[in-house]
Amino acid sequence: MATLKELAKSLNVSISTVSKALNDAEDIGEETKRRVKELAETLDYKPNKFALGLKTKHSKSIGVILPDIQNPYFAEVLYGIEKAALEAGFDTLICVSNESYQQEVKSVRMLTENLVDGIIISIAKETLNLKDFQHLTNLKAKKIHLVQFDRVSPDLACDSVQIDDQESVKNATNQLIKSGKNKIALVSGLGSLNVAKNRIQGYKAALKENGISKNIKLLEVDGVDKTHVQFKNFIKQNTFDAVISIDNKSGIIFQNIMQHYFPERFKKVKIISFIHEKDALLTSPPLNFINQRGAEIGILSFNLLKQRITEKEKNKTIRKEKIIASINFQ
Amino acid sequence: MATLKELAKSLNVSISTVSKALNDAEDIGEETKRRVKELAETLDYKPNKFALGLKTKHSKSIGVILPDIQNPYFAEVLYGIEKAALEAGFDTLICVSNESYQQEVKSVRMLTENLVDGIIISIAKETLNLKDFQHLTNLKAKKIHLVQFDRVSPDLACDSVQIDDQESVKNATNQLIKSGKNKIALVSGLGSLNVAKNRIQGYKAALKENGISKNIKLLEVDGVDKTHVQFKNFIKQNTFDAVISIDNKSGIIFQNIMQHYFPERFKKVKIISFIHEKDALLTSPPLNFINQRGAEIGILSFNLLKQRITEKEKNKTIRKEKIIASINFQ
């Protein structure tokens, strides 16, 4: 790897001249700049990140902490973040908390040691339950900016991006009602997450608006892996003409179980689910879906973070972006 | 963050003494070491990575390049790698190539600039087709070690870890045959990947061994997103009593389409699929699955890499690990 020193020697100028030329300093002659930049280009000069970090105390990189990389929604958000970060010339360090508080603390620590300029996080379930956010509030003192998405804690004073869960589910429910359904069940595999509460509220609000609150039917589980029997019993014991699934798996499972055990009843049921467009094609017929717009959320999160990183004046106003999900009936 | 300088001042010794004490150098008194370490502990001293990297030219970190983070198999391998790396005190930088050659080249470059000690990669489809591995062969000159997994190119002289695809599918096929099936179809969404070729070979080998080569039935597509119609036609036009899916989606889709359009025929068909245990529960009844043992592959890959990084004598022998998949009938 070429260094400033080598460039300087080749061009018979000083190291600082080269440095300044590459950084387009005011006080360097145009001709010199041209020569320096040309040689830098041909030698494929890249500044040494370690020297830079040591000097400047920041790294032009950001950290991302995801609760679960296996969830395609998070993977999609990550895609958006990386894309935006790459374009802006930032490296991205990715950590996965696996929903664990301890792991999240470790991740924050690792990112801090790597002098990231900011962190984008969706908080782990365990952390949310513990309500212990010290590892995150500490970041302010270290001048590391923080943006939350999706799993947003109101206790944290920082920018955030999320789907308007309540409004989105209310919309979806209303659409089902308009299409003639009035016995709508809701299935959740999200446990006690706030996200779940908001989505369920949206569902209830829609039923209430339409005067069918008595038809509320909820199936709530925490994780869907071993819940086939619960699903089957729920189907057996309840009548419904539509189902809303508010996580990324229960809709698929629900449809498949129903099709398998209750094929006749299934024909009259409309299911809509919070899943990725691609996963909607895993079932036959394909599932209707609520698009969480992960990539957009990722891009938006990065842009908020970048603004904080680059703005000189501290702007105290906290930005809370809410996106409405789009709803797709197949 | 505490620095050596601060420790030195507090203890009234020189910076170099502190440095040596923390690194357990031979020539420092036991008592001094104890005092230094104690203070370092209480002040939570962590060496500055940038200073270290600048000095030593390596970073105690590794890079991982995955073709697709949305594939739960890769996510699981990543989990294994991170776990092993964390225990060994290495940071992990993760890149996603999205199956793109250009992105892969960029990722290698980024990792190189970050002075990773080694890279674990599963090569992008596009790169494999282009057969252009220069960005990877270059790594040797930079003393960055390389380990491949899963998508292994024989053109690259480096350690590798993979499922024994041929043997694994042969096993699975034989088990189906033993259970009385003899019209076994194979479905692939993997396009022209080597992995697919090997798996198909295993399937053919098993049929041949059992004298039923005439029953070969293949459905090959590249990506499964918009192939419902192809799947349906295939089912309509062929008779089979079992199906092997060699990617992480086609099995699920196949079962669901069959259950939807051909429920009677479906009852007599046994399906086995290359998917994660959790995804096996997306369908009803659950899918039989071939366990690719992603976490183990991740751990093994990291351990190979770590050996290369830490060994002083260059060992020229290339290690090619092959793991046999386990097969789970539900």
Add this chain to the structure above:
DNA sequence: CTGAAAGCGCTAACAA
């Protein structure tokens, strides 16, 4: 056994 000093590659006063 301990310390002084050089240097990794870079930036940014300050001098010329």
Add this chain to the structure above:
DNA sequence: TTGTTAGCGCTTTCAG
């Protein structure tokens, strides 16, 4: 307009 220099935090050689 360009160059000199100090210093970021660390390791390591060499001197004491």
